[in-house]
Amino acid sequence: MHVRRRFNLLAVTIAATPLVVVGCTADQKSAVHGGHARAASTPSLAVSPADRTKNVPISAEVGTTVRDGKITAVKLTDDKGRAVPAEPREDGTSWVPSRPLENSRTYTAEVTATGDSGRTTTQKTTFTTMAKPTTRQAVTSELLFTSKQTYGTAMPVVVTFDPPIPKEARADVQRRLFVKTDPPQPGAWSWESDGKQVEYRAPDHWKSGTKISVRSALEGLPIGKDAIGDTDHSAASKIGRQVSLDIDNATKQMSVFQDGKLLRKIPVSLGKPSTPSSSGTMVIMEKFDRTTFDTRGEPNGGYVVDVDDAQRLTWGGEFIHSAPWSEGEQGYTNTSHGCANVSAAAADWLMGITQVGDQVTVKGTEVKLDQGNGFTAWNVSWDEFIKGSALPVPAGLRPTPSATTHPGAVAGGSSPAPAPSKSNAGG
Template structure:
């Protein structure tokens, strides 16, 4: 995510520093500040300048008082709504926060007070670049349907857009993560429609998280702007990490550092069809009471074909890997690998595991010659921090502390 200071005081400090720069050379932001006000009272400067047209939606509105202080500033866009802002500690500078709407006309009204206490009102108008195509968030994970919004310590924030994003910097700097405990994290673009956030290390247990996608009016590419703002609140549950080895044939579950259950397991048998369970840091992706599993790429009547109805399954990849009940392999669990790539455990253990697993819980498997790919399901933790940052437009930053 973009560089964001921890805490409101730091945020204000960054805001005032940002007021020193425009939105880019050649645009409305490059014009000088226009001054208004009487000769005797405080004078007020505006940027964009009065009657400026084609102003980029992400350009900051700046208001400054000379010979006095600002008492109030309002930026009214009619049906497009208003823009909020922050005032400097000395009362002489104001800057907007958020993004204007495309194709809208705004009126800036500022009331200043001079040294003698005399008030004066000044106004300026500007219009933003015309609107065109819009983009929206097609999917935001975690979501209430899948998780109940309490998730495991490995849970990433995943956003899918309905249009390809060309201006990734503009979009990413408007994706904010707030948390109740300090976390260092970053966004990662997997492609032009898919950006995810994860911390450098697992989330602290029992952390409250808020996602703010402040995208209304944000430029996503030439002639394309964000359709709306989206917010999501969720919680991190207890820390539960499951580890298993295809060599030792045992799964161990630790909750908040304490071992709470040991389960015998059987993993992928390998062989002719290369039915290997992948090694790596998996995340619990779904909990399914019943799953029908079919052999990948092998049809009915062919050697190696199977179609099984399986119970109490926890999905751990997109390539069809689950931790699930396997009464037929109980005799092999704990001593050999006989599965088609899933992690087989007993019916009793599977019933316990699905009940005690949260979406986003890490499930770490070692010993297999096949590695989990970062794009195979939620394989986000397969990339080290340096690799993760490589595909971030704004690199790492601390989350904003929740009030």
């Protein structure tokens, strides 16, 4: 079941993995033997796709392999002579076009490498992209990170998929998911075991004021034999103030913190024993001034009720919301269907304090939060989180960050089901 959203989700349709055209970049300086420098050599260079290659996916990148030098220029043009902008990957293995290539078009890449002596080598390759597929399945995804928003410091970048991405395709999909942060805070991607959701975060919460831009560059990406991506989306937003909520079932109190300072304690009524609230570390996913909980067909449900000031915590339907009907029990007894019930006045106050992306921790209830039931990137340790990456995690992020990423570099892949089932079984 679905509820109305307060912020828009970017719908992305993807499909499987492209022939990723990448190579390696090496910057090798002239060796010195017995005090005498080796004779300067002209750099050797190879470029992919190979010259005259046909049926190249529109997700193709310009791969480079260089010896005795480094890449100093890359120029990509279409068959009308128009320049196609591109950015280098962090590791220098390839240049990624800033927009998908077009089907059934011919492109020319001209790459120049320069050695230490100043000698240069230039290679050209011309390739033709594949025709628009008509028989491959589209895999739908949502980028749950939208432009022009202010998110909380625990906000992960989340992409969901329908159908789920199989294990063998996740590395290629992840390689086409890019995140840039300014100031730099390197992070990693982690897949849920069912392949329906992948999340990106840094080892620590985002710093307030951080600017984050995301690109899910999945258009034209082949995934296996039968699927292909058909959408490329980008979003850019910023991180706001630090706010967190701690809910303790033992005391039936919610503690609200801003920048580490306790602002207020609020009595709560959590899920009764037959419908307990989940204990774990969650993130506010979306906020509604008013919404409808329709639990007909849900286990232990069957009711329809309008609620005010509701903030979603899980896909399964756990919310923080106004519950004037239980104000006498709040702080004393659990009576809800799994939600955190607060007074009407407290719920209204919270809506003015919290942001999507704020962390909410619940402890002491009868059940633990299921990984993947919501934005659960912070429900595990960093060491456990990075085990879910389909690509090797950079050494500096295993287990603590030491490397920094230039905010202008493309941070793809190191960091890309039905979509996760949403329920409004709150109460």
